[in-house]
Structure formats: structure tokens, C-alpha cells
Amino acid sequence: MVVSRRRVVQVLGGVTMASLTGAGKAQFWFAPSLTYPAIKVGNVNNLKNNEPVYFNYPDARSQGILVKLGRPAIGGVGRERDIVAFSAACTHMGCGVQYKGGRFLCPCHYSMFDPAKAAAVYQGLASTGLPQIQLGIAQNGDIFARAVNGLIWGRARNI
Ligand code: FES
Known part of the structure; x- marks a missing residue:
């Protein structure tokens, strides 16, 4: 299946908007920041x-x-x-x-x-x-x- 660049931009834009607005309860995982000992x-x-x-x-x-x-x-x-x-x-x-x-x-x-x-x-x-x-x-x-x-x-x- 070939996906056009336009479609990729549309999907990513939608995911970004969903995450900003909370629509669809999108959840994203981020690596935890590690605290190092001094x-x-x-x-x-x-x-x-x-x-x-x-x-x-x-x-x-x-x-x-x-x-x-x-x-x-x-x-x-x-x-x-x-x-x-x-x-x-x-x-x-x-x-x-x-x-x-x-x-x-x-x-x-x-x-x-x-x-x-x-x-x-x-x-x-x-x-x-x-x-x-x-x-x-x-x-x-x-x-x-x-x-x-x-x-x-x-x-x-x-x-
Ligand atoms: S160059 Fe091989 S272990 Fe260092």
C-alpha cells in the first residue's frame, strides 16, 4: 500500500490536535527523565x-x-x-x-x-x-x- 505524503501529514496533524485538545483520550508514552546521583x-x-x-x-x-x-x-x-x-x-x-x-x-x-x-x-x-x-x-x-x-x-x- 502506498501512502501519500499528504495523507501522512493529515494523520500526524490529527494525532497532534487530538493530543493537544484531549479529543479521543489519546495517550502518549514519554521516556521518564532519569535522576542521576551526584x-x-x-x-x-x-x-x-x-x-x-x-x-x-x-x-x-x-x-x-x-x-x-x-x-x-x-x-x-x-x-x-x-x-x-x-x-x-x-x-x-x-x-x-x-x-x-x-x-x-x-x-x-x-x-x-x-x-x-x-x-x-x-x-x-x-x-x-x-x-x-x-x-x-x-x-x-x-x-x-x-x-x-x-x-x-x-x-x-x-x-
Ligand atoms: S576495541 Fe575492542 S573492546 Fe575496545
Whole structure:
């Protein structure tokens, strides 16, 4: 059966109007917004450039890596916008990535991720970047993990 573009627009318009007016008792399901725990993962005064700090987030089964790059990064926090954190689970098959030589390196099949570019993959078998962990900094310099952008490898949901 061929459905014209006009018919699709008519149907979608009708559904939209029904949902706005309540006509026909149309119900729509929306994904619930997930509330992430805020967990302290470090302090800016204890970080040194290119020395990673490992922590678990959002739960004990998921390792994350916090690193101060010494250069601005996408999603970076701190005075120099250079502090970032990511899930350490490689997006190829879940091996734990390591921070070496200014990049994230997976020891299993050697995928490499750029920490300054939201951990975009630039070499290897992984097809997507590492999920970035959103950070916040308190006035005393404590760094908190607040959420995860993207799905951690092997999970149907992060929390
Ligand atoms: S598990 Fe990381 S590249 Fe395969």
C-alpha cells in the first residue's frame, strides 16, 4: 500500500490536535527523565595534568576516568575548561580503556578516543565515542559527577 505524503501529514496533524485538545483520550508514552546521583570524584586542587583518576559512576559496576588535560576540551569544566570524565568501558566490547599519551586507549583491540573531543573514536573497532560524564565543581574545588551523556556499554539503561 502506498501512502501519500499528504495523507501522512493529515494523520500526524490529527494525532497532534487530538493530543493537544484531549479529543479521543489519546495517550502518549514519554521516556521518564532519569535522576542521576551526584558523587564526589575528586578535587581540582589534587589533579595534575594528564594523571587520570579512576572512580565508579553511576554505580559500583561502572568505572569512569577523570582527567585534567591541560588544554580546553568539549564539555570540560574548571578554570581552563580542561577537566573531563568518561565511562571507561570501551564502546566496542566493553574492555576498560586507559589514559595514555593524551588519549584513551583500549588494550583489547586498540581503539583510541580523543578526550578533548568528547572522546570521539579516531582509530580502531569502536564505532562510537565514550559516554561523557557530566561534571560540576563546588566552590571548595570538589568535583562531582552528575550524569552520563550516552549509554554505557553493555547496559540497557545507565541507572
Ligand atoms: S573492546 Fe575496545 S576495541 Fe575492542
